[in-house]
Amino acid sequence: MDRWLVILMLGQLAFVGFIIWMAFRAREARVRQRAEERARVLERFSSGQEVTEFLSSSAGTRYMNLLGERASHPIKSIAATVVAGIISIFAGGAFEIVSKFVQDSDRIGFRIAGTLGLVGGVGILVAAIISAALYRYAGLMPPRARRDGPGEES
Numbered sequence: 001m002d003r004w005l006v007i008l009m010l011g012q013l014a015f016v017g018f019i020i021w022m023a024f025r026a027r028e029a030r031v032r033q034r035a036e037e038r039a040r041v042l043e044r045f046s047s048g049q050e051v052t053e054f055l056s057s058s059a060g061t062r063y064m065n066l067l068g069e070r071a072s073h074p075i076k077s078i079a080a081t082v083v084a085g086i087i088s089i090f091a092g093g094a095f096e097i098v099s100k101f102v103q104d105s106d107r108i109g110f111r112i113a114g115t116l117g118l119v120g121g122v123g124i125l126v127a128a129i130i131s132a133a134l135y136r137y138a139g140l141m142p143p144r145a146r147r148d149g150p151g152e153e154s
Contacts, residue, residue, distance in 0.1 A: 074135040085124035092117020
């Protein structure tokens, strides 16, 4: 295999790793910021009774609703996983298609990337299906709504 092709593939792998690392760092920063916000709110109260009074007030109710809205809904996380799986499958398919049009010496690199993309995408989709089943089993997602077809009576 050509030396530059190996360098290119390693560079792409390093770039993807960098992007993933940056995403995790941004998420950690958001979690840290939320924790600091909550700590600042709790520091304002001198006793448990004051906290209880605040939470039972309309402002406390709005605050709790804001905290609840920030939590990710299971359906959103499953949808994001499905999107990642589909993107991976299409990227793998693109590498497979490109491998048909390159020279024989370069074809193996594209075939490897295509196979990894396709298999990885299928694995991600299977993980999304398993996650949905586990969320449903744990009661975190509502069961599927039963739809009556045309002509069927409930």
